[in-house]
Amino acid sequence: MNSLLISFPDQSSSFTHGVEFGRLLEKIEREDEVIKNNGFPIRIENKELLINTCKVYNYIPTFGNELDGWIEFMGIKKTTSKN
Numbered sequence: 001m002n003s004l005l006i007s008f009p010d011q012s013s014s015f016t017h018g019v020e021f022g023r024l025l026e027k028i029e030r031e032d033e034v035i036k037n038n039g040f041p042i043r044i045e046n047k048e049l050l051i052n053t054c055k056v057y058n059y060i061p062t063f064g065n066e067l068d069g070w071i072e073f074m075g076i077k078k079t080t081s082k083n
Contacts, residue, residue, distance in 0.1 A: 013045070016043075017043050017045050017046055020037065020042060020043060020046055021046050021049055021050070021053075023037070023038075024037060024042070024046075024050065024053075024073075024075075025053065028053060028054075028057045028059060028075065029057075031077065032077070033076070033077045034074060034075070034076055034077070035059065035073075035074065035075035035076075036073070036074050036075075037073060041064075041067075041070035041071055041072050041073065042070070042071060042072075042073045043069060043070065043071075044066055044069050044070065044071050045069075047063065047071060047073075050073060050075070054075050058077065058078045059075040059076060059077055059078065060075065060076045060077075060078055061073065061074075061075050062074050062075070062076070
């Protein structure tokens, strides 16, 4: 039997979109080389915010196809070579 371990008291869309973005921002701030949403697509509402965040933190955002309000996302840290 499955049981819910954590439930959000605030069920609003803005709250859940913020939680998703916060999880990704934490990975960006610790400078992970590749940023993903733990194997899940992101909400389309966070796409523009992630594009802007990637620009500020020097990541290249890539997106897959949108499906029912969800879109695949991956951010790749820009690196420079002295070669």
